[in-house]
Amino acid sequence: MLLMTRLRKYLMTPAARLTDSRVRFWLLLSLGFSSYYSYLGLEQAFSSPYILQDDARHHIFWMQRFVDPELLPNDLIADYFQSVAPFGYSAFYRFVAWLGIHPFVFNKLLPTGLGLLTTGYCFMFSLRLLPIPVAAFASSLLLNQSLWFRDDLVSATPRSFVYAMLLAFLYYYHRRQLWPMVAALVLQPLFYPQCGILSGGVLVAGLLRWHRGRPALSRQRRDYWFSGIGLGVLLALLAPYGLEISQFGPVTTPALAKTMAEFWPGGRVRFFDDNPLIFWLGGRAGLFPDPYLTPVTLAFALGLPILLTRCSHWPLVQRIKANSGLLGRLLLASLGTFVLAHLLLFRLQLPSRYTHHSFRILFAIAASFTLTVLLDRLLAWATSTSPPRPCRRLLALGGTLAVAVALMGYTATVSNFPVTLYVEGQRPALYEFLRQQPKDTLIASLSREADNLQMFARRPVLFNRENGIPYHMGYYRQYQRRGLDLITAQYSPDLATLQAVTQTYDIDLWLVEAESFAVDYFQRHEWLTQFQPAAANALAHLRAGETSALARLDPQCRVFAKDGMVVLDAQCVQQQ
Template sequence: MIKIPKIVWLSLSLAFSIFYSCLGLQQAFSSEYIVQDDARQHVFWMMRFIDPALFPNDFIADYFQSVAPLAYKTIYQLAAAIGINPLFFNKILPLFIGLITTFYCFAFSLEILPLPGTAFISSLVLNQNLWMKDDLVSATPRAFSYVLILAFLYYLSRRYLVPVLIAIALIGLIYPHCIFLAGGLLIIRLFKKKEKGFYLSQNPQDYRFCFLGLGVAFLVMLPYALSHSVFDPIITVAQAKQLPEFLPGGRTEFFSQRLDEYFIYGKRSGMFPMYPFIPLTLVSGVFLPLLLKFPSRFPLVKRIQPNIILLPQLLFGSLGMFFIAHAFIFRLHLPNRYTAYSFRIIIALSTGITLSLILDALLNWVAKKTISFSRRRQVIALSFIGLIVGAILFYPNTMKRFPITLYVEGNEPKLYEFFKQQPKDILIASLAEDTNSNLPSFTQRSIFIGREYSIPYHWGYYRKFRQRAIALIQTQYSSSLEEVKRFIKNHHIDFFLLDKNAFTPEYLADNSWLQQFQPYAKQAQQRLERGNLPILANFIKDCSVFETKYRVVLSAKCISGSTSKRMSKNQAI
C-alpha cells in the first residue's frame, strides 16, 4: 500500500469524524426548539443540575434519573457545574465521543494489521455506520459503548493491565450491559485452540487479567445488584406478554410469532443490529475468514498479528450473552444490547482488513511487469481500485439522509414560551402525542404522561404510568364534571393541553399508542361515535388560557371552579 506517515492517516480519520459530526451539528442547531429523540428521555431531567427547583415531585423525571448510570450522570453534572446547559451539551458531546472512538478504532486496528491505511479504512467505515444510526448522536449511555469496547480491546491487545481494569470500571459505570461482554471475553481468552480441541492457557498473565478484571466488574456491579428502587421490580415475561406494548406494533415491540424476526433481526430481541451493513462496503468484512485461507494471493495476510483472535472471541462472547439474555429475558435488559454494538465494531475492523488485503493484491497485480500482463488487465485492476476507494470515501453521498440524527423539532414555539412563563411546579396533562413528549425538554415543566416516557421494563414505574394514562383517557373523554374535578384534585393538575381534533373518533382510532390502553381507548372512541361530547369540550371557550392553530390549553383551576348548574346553562346555550 502507499507509504504515507501514520500521523497523516490518523489525522484523516479524525478529520472525517469531525466532518460527520459537523453535519450532525448543523441539524442540532437548525432551530431554537430541537432535541435529539432519546435525549427527551435521558437528558431532560438533568436540567435539575442547573436549577434544582425544576421537575419537583415528578415521578417521570425521578425514574429516568434513577436508571441513569453513575458516570454518565457525572459527565453531564460536571458540564453543568461549569455552566453548560445539559441539552446544549448533549448536542456537542457526540463530536468528542466520535473523536475518541475514532482514535481507539485506529489504534486497535494497528494491533491487528500494523498498516495505518487499514486503520483509516476501519475507522472511516465505522464512523459512517455510526452516523447512519442514532446511537452516537444521542449522547446517551449507549453512545459510549463503542469507545468503551474499543478502548478495552486496545489495552487488552497491548497487555496493559491497569488501563484494562479502568476500562472495565468505566464500562460498568457508563453502560453496564457491556461489562458482561468484557468479562466474557476475559474468560474466553483462558481457552486456547489446538488441532484436536481446546486447552487451558499456561500463561499466568491470562489468569491475572481474568481474575482482576472479573473482580473489578463484580465491585462495579455490586451496587446495582444490592440497590432497591421504588420503581422495581423488573417486569416478568408473563406480565410483558399480557401488555400490547410488547406485542407486534406496540410501543416497545419485543415478542414476535416469527422465530426469524424474534431471534435474528427483531429491533430488541434480534441478534443483528439495525443496518449492520450500511455502508454496503461493510459486506466485504464477512469475507475476511475466506481471504485468510489464501496468503499466496493476498500477501498482507502474513502481516496480520495474533491479536486478530480478539475479533472471533468478542463475537462468541457477544453471542453467548445474547442467548443468556434471552434465557433471563428483561433481567439482563434486552438481548440485542449484547450484539448490536460489538457486531458493528467487528464488522468495521474486518472490513478494513479485507479491503486492505484486496487493494494490496490489486496493487501488486498492477505492479507486475510481465509480458502476459496486458494493459487491458492493468486498466481493469486500476478501475477496481478506484471503485473500492470511491465506495469507501463517498458512499454517504449516495444516501438520501446522512447523517441520520433523529433530531425532533418543536413546531409550537409560542406554546413552549407560554409554559415557560408558568411556575416551575405546574403539571400539564395531555394526550397530544407529538407535543407532550417535547414539553419537558423545551419548557422544563412536568407532564402527567407522554408517549416518549412510556418505558415498561420496570413494573414499579410502568404500573403507575399505565394507571395514569388510563386515568387521563377516561377523564378527557368523560361526561362527568365531578370525575374531571376529582382527577384534577387527586393528581394536582394545573393545565390540560388538548389537540383541537381530540374529540373526534378518528383521533383515537389513528393513535396507535393510545390504542394500547384497552378497553378504555375503545370505550372513549365508541362514545364519540355515538355523538357523546366529553365535558371538557364545554370548557374550551370559558377556561382556555392559550391557543394555537392546532392546540388549546385549559386552566384546571377554572374547570374546578365551575359548577354543574353553570355547565348545564352553557350546554343549553
C-alpha cells in the same frame, strides 16, 4: 509499472508507529472524516432554538435539575429516569453543568468528542491487528459511517460511550497494558454496564485456547493474572447494579411482558414477534443491528472468513490470522452474553445491547481487512508480469480508485445522512406560554406534544407517550394508571369524572388538541389503544356522538389557544 509498484509499496508496506508519516497521515484523515460527520450533525443540532435529540427526551430532560433544582418538582417521570441513569454518566453531566454548560447544549456537543475518541481507538486497534495504515483508516471510516447511519453516537446517551470504551479496552488488552485496560474497565460499568458485562465475557474467553481441535484452558499464568484483575474490577463495580433494590422495581418478567401490548408490534417497546426470524435476527431481541449492513460496504466483512480459510497462504491473510484472535473472542463473548441476556430476560436488559454495538466494530474491521487484502492482490497482479501489461495496470488503478470512491464517497449518495433523529419543537408560542407559569405547574395531556413539554416548556407532565417504558413495573403501573385515568377523563361526558381525575392528580393545566375529539383520532394515535378498557370506552363515546365534559367547558376556561392546541385552566374546570 513503476507507478503501480510505488502505489503498492505506499499502501501495503507495514507500519505501526505514530512516528511513521504514513500512520500519522491516515490517522489524521480518519479524524478528519469523523469531524466532518460531526459537523453535519451539529448543523442540525443548532438549526433551531427548540431542537433536541429524540432519546434526550428520557435520558437528558431531567438533567435540567442540575441547572435549576426547582424544575420538574415531584415529577414521577423525571424521578424514574434519573434513578435508572448510570452513576458515571449522570455525574459527568452534573460536572459539566457545574462548569456552566447546560446539559442540552452539552448533549449536542458531546458526540463530536466521542466520535474522535472512537475513531482514534478504532484506528490504533485495527493497526495492532493488521499494521497497514490504509486498512486502519478504512476500519475507522466504516465504523464512523455505520454509527452516523443510526442515532447511537449522536444521542450522547449512555450507549454513545460504548464504542470508545470497548475499543479502548480491546486496544489495551491486545497490548497487554494492564493499568490502562483497568482504567477502561472502570469506566464501563459507570457509563454503560452492559459494556462491562461484554468485556467480562472477552476476559473469560481470553482464558480459552484451541488445542488439537478442542477448546482448552490456557496454561499461561499471566493470562489468569491479567483476566483475574479485570474481572475483579468489573465484579466490584457491577455488583451494586445486581444488588440494588429500585424504588421503581420489580423488573418486568418475560411472562408478564408477553401479556402486554406494549411489547408486541405496534407497542411502545416492541420486543416480541410471531415471526421467529424477526425476533431472533432484528429489533430489541435480535442478533444483528438494524438496518443490516449499513453502509453497504460492510458487506465485504462476509468475505473475511472465506479469505482466512481459503487463502491462508497470502501474506496479509497470514498476518490477520496471526493477530485476529481477539476478534474471535469478542464475537464469542457477544454471542455468549446475548444468550445469557435471553435466559435472564430483562434482568440484564435487552439482549441486542450485547451484539449490536460489538458487531458494528467487528463488521467495520472485517470489511476493511477484506478490502485491503483484495486490493493488495489486485496491485500484486498488476505488477507480476514482465514485460508489464498496460491493461493490468489500468484495471488495478481503476479498482483502487473505485475502492477509494466507494469508501469515502458513499455517504454523498445517501440523502438522509447523517441520521440524527433530532426533534424540533413546532409550537414555540405554547412553550413560551408554559414557561411563564409557576415551575410546579402540572400539565395533563394525551397529545403527542406532551413528549416535548418537559424539554422545551420545562414543566412537568402527568403522562406522555415518549416515557412509557415498561421495564420497571413499580414505575409503569403508576404511569399506566395515569394513562387510563386521563383517557377516561378526557372523553367522559360526565363532568364529575373529569373533576375527580383533575383533583386526584392535582392537575394545573389541561392541554388538548382540537382534533382529539374526532372518531379517527385513535386510529392516528394507535399507541393509545394499549390502555384498555379506557380507550375502547372513549371510542364508544365518540362513535355514539356523545360530547365529552372537557369539550363542553366554558370558553372562559381557555388560557391559551393556537395552532390547534388549547390549554384549559384546571381550577376553572373544578368550578364548572
